[in-house]
Amino acid sequence: MAVTAQAYLTGFGRYLPGDPVDNDGIAARLGGDDRVTERIRRQVLAANGIRQRHYALDEHGEPTELNEELAVKALTAALEDRGIDAADLRMLACATTMGDVLVPGFASMVHGRLGGGPMQLLTASGVCASSLAALDAVVSKIRLGDHPRAAVVASELPSRSLRQRRYDGIRAGMDAHFLRWMLSDGAAAVIVEFQPHPTKLSLRVDWVRHVSLAHENPVCMRAGMSGDEAVVGGTWQDGGIADADAAGMFLLRQDVGMLDDLAQAGIRQFEELVDIGLIDVRHLDHVICHYSTNVFRDVAFDALRRRIPTLDTDRWFSNLETRGNTGSASIFIALEEAFHAGRFAPGETVLLAVPESGRFSFAFAHLTVIAPSDSQGASE
Amino acid sequence: MTSTTATGADTLLDRLDAVWAELEERLDQVPILNRLAEGSVTIEDYRRLLFNLRQQVVDGSAWISRAASSFDIDHFELRSAAIHHADEEHRDYLMLERDYVAIGGELDELRAGRKNVGSEALSAYLFQYADRPNPAGLLGAMFIIEGLGAKRAAGWASRFQEVLGLADNQVQFMRYHEQADTQHTGDMDAILTSGLIDGDSADEIVRCAQVVARLYALQLEELDR
Numbered sequence: 001m002a003v004t005a006q007a008y009l010t011g012f013g014r015y016l017p018g019d020p021v022d023n024d025g026i027a028a029r030l031g032g033d034d035r036v037t038e039r040i041r042r043q044v045l046a047a048n049g050i051r052q053r054h055y056a057l058d059e060h061g062e063p064t065e066l067n068e069e070l071a072v073k074a075l076t077a078a079l080e081d082r083g084i085d086a087a088d089l090r091m092l093a094c095a096t097t098m099g100d101v102l103v104p105g106f107a108s109m110v111h112g113r114l115g116g117g118p119m120q121l122l123t124a125s126g127v128c129a130s131s132l133a134a135l136d137a138v139v140s141k142i143r144l145g146d147h148p149r150a151a152v153v154a155s156e157l158p159s160r161s162l163r164q165r166r167y168d169g170i171r172a173g174m175d176a177h178f179l180r181w182m183l184s185d186g187a188a189a190v191i192v193e194f195q196p197h198p199t200k201l202s203l204r205v206d207w208v209r210h211v212s213l214a215h216e217n218p219v220c221m222r223a224g225m226s227g228d229e230a231v232v233g234g235t236w237q238d239g240g241i242a243d244a245d246a247a248g249m250f251l252l253r254q255d256v257g258m259l260d261d262l263a264q265a266g267i268r269q270f271e272e273l274v275d276i277g278l279i280d281v282r283h284l285d286h287v288i289c290h291y292s293t294n295v296f297r298d299v300a301f302d303a304l305r306r307r308i309p310t311l312d313t314d315r316w317f318s319n320l321e322t323r324g325n326t327g328s329a330s331i332f333i334a335l336e337e338a339f340h341a342g343r344f345a346p347g348e349t350v351l352l353a354v355p356e357s358g359r360f361s362f363a364f365a366h367l368t369v370i371a372p373s374d375s376q377g378a379s380e
Numbered sequence: 381m382t383s384t385t386a387t388g389a390d391t392l393l394d395r396l397d398a399v400w401a402e403l404e405e406r407l408d409q410v411p412i413l414n415r416l417a418e419g420s421v422t423i424e425d426y427r428r429l430l431f432n433l434r435q436q437v438v439d440g441s442a443w444i445s446r447a448a449s450s451f452d453i454d455h456f457e458l459r460s461a462a463i464h465h466a467d468e469e470h471r472d473y474l475m476l477e478r479d480y481v482a483i484g485g486e487l488d489e490l491r492a493g494r495k496n497v498g499s500e501a502l503s504a505y506l507f508q509y510a511d512r513p514n515p516a517g518l519l520g521a522m523f524i525i526e527g528l529g530a531k532r533a534a535g536w537a538s539r540f541q542e543v544l545g546l547a548d549n550q551v552q553f554m555r556y557h558e559q560a561d562t563q564h565t566g567d568m569d570a571i572l573t574s575g576l577i578d579g580d581s582a583d584e585i586v587r588c589a590q591v592v593a594r595l596y597a598l599q600l601e602e603l604d605r
Contacts (some may be wrong), residue, residue: 005547088484145547148484194545195423285595 007142008202008370009082011191012336015070016323017056021184022083029057030180031164040174044181048355049294050283052068053184053324055159061159066100067187068109071155074329075114076189078151082191086116091150091189092143093122093134095328097158110153120147127221128290129210130154131328131358132363136208138192154328155187158252166251168185175253179221182292183252188332196373201344203367207278213265217360220262221254228255254357263296266355269362274307278366281308286347288317288338290330290355291333318345330354346371392572392582396523396589403524403593407532410600416536419543423483426540430480432551432603434471434473434490436499440525441470442505447510447518455514457576465522465564476553483550498599509588516581520589522568524596529561 023045027033031039056065071094092111096163099106104121118318120141123301124134131154138150162180170178189297219228226234226247236244244250272277289300305311317338326333330356344350407413412429415421448462480490495503509515537554540546548555571577577585 003541003546003548005550006545145482147548148482194547194550366562 004143005145005194006193006230007139007192007205008104008191008196009205009367010193010200010202011078011080011082012188012332012339013074013079013190014186014188014329014336015073015077016054016153016186016333017065017380018054018058021055022052023050028054028183029061029316030159030162031061032167032180037177040177042143043180045179046323047293047295048182048186049321050182050324051299051321053326054186056157056185057159058080058377063157065157065158066298067091067096067098067155068100068106068113070157070187071096071106071110071153071189072113072186073154074155074360075110075151075191075333076191078153078191081092082197084149084181085190086114086259088149089116089119090147091120091122092125092140093138093150095124095130095134095152095154097125097130097156097327098161099125106155110155113355118124120150126328126361127356127358127361128328128330129354132208132352132354132365134138135190135192135205135208135365136210136363139205139208142192142194144241145194152192152332153187153189154330154332155157156183156286156327156329157185158183158327159185161250161252170246170248170251172248172251176248176251176254178254178256179252180338181329182325183349184326186323186326186329186333188329188336190332190335197369199372200344200373201372202358202370203339203344203350204370206349206366206368207365209273209278209364210361211269213360213362215338217261218258219255219359220258220357221252221359223252224249243379244302259296259357260359262355262357263299265360266353266362269355269364270303271307279351280349283349284315284351285309286315286317286338286343286350287353288331288334288350289353290334291318291320292325293319293361294330297353344369383392392477392577392585393569395586396520396572399520399589399593400527401523401584401595402590406571406593410597412600412603415534416539416543418542421543422539423544426546427480427483427485429600429601430476430483430495431485431490431501432496432599434476434480435495435552436503436599438454438477439506441466443506443510444469444518445516446507447515450510450513450515452514455516455576457574458514458519458571460515461567461571462518465567468560468564472556473523474574475556479550479553483546496599496602496605498595498602499598502592502595502599505591509594513557516577517588519571519577520585520587521592522564523572523585523589524592526561526564526568528596529557530565533561534558541577 049204058064094107094110096106106122107121124130136151139146224236236249291297317335319337323333346369348353348369352365354363412425444462445466448459451459474557535556537551
């Protein structure tokens with residue numbers, strides 16, 4: 001039987017552009033200060049519970065950075081945290097919902113800006129769960145022994161497409177406003193290696209599971225299509241760009257009526273992982289769950305508590321309220337903060353959970369906290 | 381006639397087995413192999429071992445093919461065996477280099493490396509021996525080197541994997557030698573018992589095996605020096 005290596009997360013970094021923006025500072029950047037929009041914004045913010053977030057926009061709403069720059073800054077922070085250089089990486093996987101350009105792939109642009117040496121690239125595009133899809137690919141290559149050292153970065157810069165000019169003259173209902181007042185910018189990266197960190201804690205990746213239920217669910221979150229079904233003539237590429245714009249195809253929309261179904265489907269996926277023994281609820285010490293609004297925090301927390309009666313809020317970590325919902329970057333932004341805050345102790349386990357509304361995808365990763373390799377075994 | 385030859389060859393194998401036993405005792409004293417056995421070996425130890433082995437392994441097919449050219453037509457079978465063996469070995473180092481890169485080493489640094497003092501002695505001895513006319517004694521060198529591959533390398537690979545959590549992809553060189561060198565030692569046993577070896581050659585083979593065993597262990601003892 002083939003023997004594989006282990007994969008360890010050994011470095012963590014994040015980048016949140018600019019100063020934190022509180023709820024009163026949003027309109028200055030994204031616009032939408034008419035009374036109707038104002039009312040919707042307050043309503044959405046009250047539901048999602050986000051108190052502050054970051055935008056790569058100046059106080060007048062003009063972009064300050066590219067998505068690829070956010071990614072590179074997060075990667076640089078993770079490399080520094082690990083004490084290695086970009087030249088030490090043999091693979092880079094980049095997750096994002098939308099890069100800065102249509103072509104080439106996001107990872108090519110990030111690698112070009114980051115520098116380093118020759119390396120394998122992967123662009124995982126999707127929505128929130130693309131972060132763990134990228135992680136899964138890197139972890140697999142590390143475990144195969146194909147690469148000793150790699151990085152994963154998840155990065156989002158949705159703010160520029162949430163500004164008023166995109167909404168002018170376009171009918172935008174709750175489906176568009178829900179995301180407009182929820183999403184913000186940020187990036188986070190992890191370094192993955194086949195050996196644990198010599199002097200600091202590492203997180204061993206025990207497994208990653210990523211399941212799509214698109215075969216039985218319609219589109220829930222969309223941009224670039226006229227309705228919730230892709231048909232010839234109904235995507236932004238089929239006709240004129242101006243026509244697509246006028247039809248509101250460039251707004252990011254979410255069918256909020258489907259989110260309860262999404263939450264329930266996510267809980268069933270979690271239950272299944274418990275039932276097949278991948279999650280041992282007696283030995284689950286930390287849960288970091290990505291969710292878009294605090295409404296789903298309570299739904300998810302209650303569901304977990306049904307299986308883990310001893311789960312208390314100390315073992316549950318989220319920084320949605322202070323870092324915002326940064327899509328694919330959220331899970332790593334939360335992991336980075338939890339790790340550097342010293343929440344983890346050797347031997348403990350961590351579950352990452354990322355439900356993706358796009359078209360019903362669910363990703364989970366199970367981690368174990370590992371003591372520095374220098375303190376293991378070498379007892380002379 | 382056949383029976384006396386067989387008896388002579390058995391004696392040669394017995395003598396070589398004694399050399400092997402002595403080598404095993406010496407290997408037990410080699411620091412890196414000690415750490416491997418007790419489980420305190422580090423990834424840096426494995427990287428250094430590959431680095432040091434590589435500088436001598438790249439010479440492997442060179443001294444064997446030089447030996448092939450030193451066999452005259454009366455030793456056609458040995459020349460043939462050496463040519464065949466050199467051909468099989470001369471890409472081995474590429475596997476070692478891939479292992480080295482797979483654990484995070486830099487190929488340029490590996491290729492710019494120099495032999496350690498043990499490797500210098502071993503390589504120089506083998507090349508000068510290969511220059512001698514009809515260097516049948518080198519079968520003793522092969523007995524040691526192939527024997528290490530066949531009997532020890534896979535055990536080292538498994539132990540490195542066990543202690544350091546390495547994937548198969550990171551120990552291919554040592555793994556491969558278990559199969560390849562088992563084949564080679566089988567071929568060599570056939571030569572040693574074939575009647576091609578006379579009494580003088582047998583003495584040379586045993587002597588060469590003793591020297592190579594000592595120098596190989598020296599190569600493992602003198603990492604990076």
